Amino acid sequence: MPDLTLECPQCRNTFMFTEAEQAQYAEQAFPPPTYCPICLRQRKASRDEERDRRRSAKRRRR
Numbered sequence: 594m595p596d597l598t599l600e601c602p603q604c605r606n607t608f609m610f611t612e613a614e615q616a617q618y619a620e621q622a623f624p625p626p627t628y629c630p631i632c633l634r635q636r637k638a639s640r641d642e643e644r645d646r647r648r649s650a651k652r653r654r655r
């Protein structure tokens with residue numbers, strides 16, 4: 594399996610999906626990453642934020 598160069602659809606940067614990472618993803622049955630590591634982190638952060646917001650809204654309403 595050669596290293597792959599993927600293009601992030603969000604920031605248009607290219608990033609490496611290395612042979613080692615491909616093996617790791619395959620082992621855990623993860624789909625290959627779509628976004629670059631930077632955007633992945635941002636997306637994860639905003640997902641966590643959204644979850645926290647929803648949780649605190651629920652708490653406020655009681």
Ligand SMILES: [Zn+2]
Nearest residue numbers: 601604629632
């Ligand atoms: Zn990106």
